[in-house]
Amino acid sequence: MKVIIIGAGTGGMCLAHGLRRAGIDVAVHERDRTRTSGLHGYRVGISPNGARALKACLDPELFATFVATTAAPYTKLAMLTERYRPLISIDFADLPHASGDPEGRAAEDREHNVSRMTLRQVLFTGMEDVITFDRRFTHYEQHPDGRVTAYFEDGSSDTGDLLVGADGASSRVRQQYLPHATHTETGLVAIGGKTLLTERSERLLPEQVRHGFGMYFDRRGQFGITHVMRMPWGSAGARGVQRSTPTGEPDPSTSDEELVARHPGLRFDNTTDYISWAITTSRTIAPPDLLERTGSDALALAGDLSEGWDPRWLDLVATADPGSTVALSIRTSDPVPAWTPSTVTMVGDAIHTMTPGRGAGANTALRDARELRDRLVRVRDGELSLLEGVGEYEELMRRYAALAVRESLEFMNDNGTARRPVIGPLSVMAQRTGMRVVDRIPPAKRRMARGMQKVRDSELV
Numbered sequence: 001m002k003v004i005i006i007g008a009g010t011g012g013m014c015l016a017h018g019l020r021r022a023g024i025d026v027a028v029h030e031r032d033r034t035r036t037s038g039l040h041g042y043r044v045g046i047s048p049n050g051a052r053a054l055k056a057c058l059d060p061e062l063f064a065t066f067v068a069t070t071a072a073p074y075t076k077l078a079m080l081t082e083r084y085r086p087l088i089s090i091d092f093a094d095l096p097h098a099s100g101d102p103e104g105r106a107a108e109d110r111e112h113n114v115s116r117m118t119l120r121q122v123l124f125t126g127m128e129d130v131i132t133f134d135r136r137f138t139h140y141e142q143h144p145d146g147r148v149t150a151y152f153e154d155g156s157s158d159t160g161d162l163l164v165g166a167d168g169a170s171s172r173v174r175q176q177y178l179p180h181a182t183h184t185e186t187g188l189v190a191i192g193g194k195t196l197l198t199e200r201s202e203r204l205l206p207e208q209v210r211h212g213f214g215m216y217f218d219r220r221g222q223f224g225i226t227h228v229m230r231m232p233w234g235s236a237g238a239r240g241v242q243r244s245t246p247t248g249e250p251d252p253s254t255s256d257e258e259l260v261a262r263h264p265g266l267r268f269d270n271t272t273d274y275i276s277w278a279i280t281t282s283r284t285i286a287p288p289d290l291l292e293r294t295g296s297d298a299l300a301l302a303g304d305l306s307e308g309w310d311p312r313w314l315d316l317v318a319t320a321d322p323g324s325t326v327a328l329s330i331r332t333s334d335p336v337p338a339w340t341p342s343t344v345t346m347v348g349d350a351i352h353t354m355t356p357g358r359g360a361g362a363n364t365a366l367r368d369a370r371e372l373r374d375r376l377v378r379v380r381d382g383e384l385s386l387l388e389g390v391g392e393y394e395e396l397m398r399r400y401a402a403l404a405v406r407e408s409l410e411f412m413n414d415n416g417t418a419r420r421p422v423i424g425p426l427s428v429m430a431q432r433t434g435m436r437v438v439d440r441i442p443p444a445k446r447r448m449a450r451g452m453q454k455v456r457d458s459e460l461v
Contacts, residue, residue, distance in 0.1 A: 001024055001025065001160075001376070001386070002024075002027070002160035003015075003019055003024060003025070003026045003161065003162045003163075003164060003376065004026075004029070004150050004159075004162070004163050004164065005026065005027070005028045005164045006164065006165050006167045006171075006172075006173055007028075007029075007030065007166035007168060008029075008032070008120075008123075008124070008131055008133075008166075009167075009168060009348060009349075009365070010123065010348065010362050010365050011347040011362075011365030011366060011369045012028060012166030012167075012347065012348070012369075013028065013120075013123035014054060014057045014058070014366050015057070015164065015166065015347060015368075015369035015372060015373055016127060016130055017057045017058050017059075017062070017123070017127070018369060018370065018373035019376060020127075021057065021058075021059060022373065022376070024376060024380060026130060027130060028127070028132070029131075029132050029152065030132070030134075030135060031134070031137070031167075032133055032134070033134045034133055034134075042115065042117075042192070042194055042227075042274070042276040043113070043114070043116070043227040043229055044114050044115075044116050044359075044362050045111060045112070045113060045114070045359045045362075045363075046070075046111070046112040046114050046119075046366075047360075047363045048109050048110060049364075049366070050112075050362060050366040050367070051107060051109070051110065051112055052109075052370070053363075053366035053369055053370035054108075054366060055107070056370050056373070057369060057370060057373060062125060062126065065125070066119070067107045067112070068232065069114075069115075069118050069119075069122060069231075069232065070112040070113055070232075071114065071230050071231050072113065072211070072232075073092070073111070073112075073113060074092050074111075074113060074211065074212040074228075075091065075211045075212050076089060076090065076091055076092065076209065076211065076212035077089070077090045077092065077209075077212055077213055077215070078090075078206060078208040078209045078214050078215070079214070079215045079216075079217065080215070080217075081216065081217060081218070081432065082216050082217065082218035082222075082224070082306070082308065082309040082313070083309065084206050084216075084313075086206075087217070087435035087436055087439065088435040088438055088439040088445070088448075089208055090445060090448070090449050092212070113227075113229065115229060115231070135152045135154065135156070136152055136153040136154070137151070137152055137172050138152060138172070139151050139172070140177075142342065142343055146343060146386075147159055147161060147343070148160060148343045148344060150163055161343065161386060162343050162345065162376075162390070163343060163345075164344075164345055164347060165177070165344070165345070165347070165351070166346070166347050166348055166350055166365075167350050168348070168350060169331065169349040169353040171346065173344065174346055174350050174351060177344050177346070178336060178351075181334070181336040181351070182333075183331040183332065183334065184332055184333075184334055185329060185331055186332055186355060186409065187282055188280055188283070188329075188355075189280070189281060189282075189286050189291065189329050190278050190279065190280040190281070190327070190328055190330060191278065191279055191293075191298055191299075191301060191325065191326070192276070192277065192279075192326055193278070193298075193302065193317070193321065193324050193325035194274045194275070194276055194277075194320060194321055194324040194325075195274060195275045195277065195317075195320040195321070196272065196273070196274055196321070197228065197229070197272075197273035197274050201275060201316060201319065202228075202275075204312040204313070204315050205228070205275070205316070209228065210228060211228060211230075212228065213225065213228065214226045216313070217432065218308070218309065219428055221427065222279060222281045222282075222285065222305065223279070223280055224280070224309075225277065225280075226275055226276070226277045227275070228275055229273060229275070229276060231272065231273055275316065277320070279302055279306060280330070285305070286301075286305065287301070290327050291329055292327075293327050294325070294326075294327070295322045295323060295325060296325075298322075298327050299318075299322050299325045301327075302317050303318055330356070331353055331355075332355050332408070332409045333353045333354065333405050335402065338394075338395070339394075341388075341390040341394055342387065342390070343386065345372070345390050345393065345394060347365055347368035347369055348361075348364070348365030348368055349361060351397070352364065352401035352402075352404070352405055354404055354405045354408040354409070355408045355411070356408070360404040360407075360408055361408075364400070364401055364404045368393075371393050372397075375390070375392050375393045376389055
């Protein structure tokens, strides 16, 4: 059996590792030109659900590498107004699967704070003979003998027994296979970026989120978020390893800030400590050309949208790296009826794009990889036919992914009151009052914490 995977993202690469470990022939085709092409975002939270999938699919040494390269665990989640006035504060120790290792939890039973680019490089490790870069998928063809061929823009092709679309929200595999599986615009758009973490920039954050993450809600219904990423090396040399220059030569400096100033290309290197931030707003508030803004223009717009926020937030945004700033539209998958299994299937955003509201997207993709891997191992062992294995995976995936999509959208709807300009201000007042009440009632706060975790760890559902 040979499996062809289109796309070398988180879900696709986790699946590739799992299949290779199981002795199943696998080939990955990635549109990026090199393993370091593309920014691919900044921070992502890997829940126990995602960590279990990684442990199941990666060899033990590589899983240990994943754990070793994650950022320092968070201690708190704080929700505040745009003027930094506290609404609610939750200790991560109150979450069912808190980050860190306070009670000796196994690595796969904890939350992990991860840089996307670092995770991407970990997943590429040891797979050089599996991945082909600079391959842009165009279409596939299913043959009468049950085989399937993938075709690429450069005129090349690859034939196998199963084609897996892992090519993201704009999946060409899905567009051909399930053209009726569409997306809906939520009406929300966002601008995000990265500010180097220094003593100065740390002081621009509320004290309670300097070792955690913060959410900020303004009176127009917009909301912001900050994640502080303290990597296990490089912060003024305090925890670290000797850095090298982009040419590979030892660099005597131990200051990330100084290195970035001298070598601007390091701004795309997520081994430096940084603050990942974003502001989400409504299309009714944002200018029509928001999605066309890049670099300094996008950064300036983020500042404009934050007018009236705490001056420290404005300073945090203004001192961000313009080259790291991106604008995006927030979409969600529409429900799609069950389909007949075949020699084509999908994982991750290719089949269930969801909003970032619950942080469930990457973790659901990782679960997809493990569930599909498990079924294909049973196919290998003769317990299932290929179509039975694919069908069993898809039936399960549709159930847990539908929940993740729905609850992620509900979170964005609940907090994206800017989409409703008439009732928005009233909703904001009610929201703030409710948070302050919950903050004063410990049992209610614990219930809220458990609810926030549930959809991120779909095996608990």
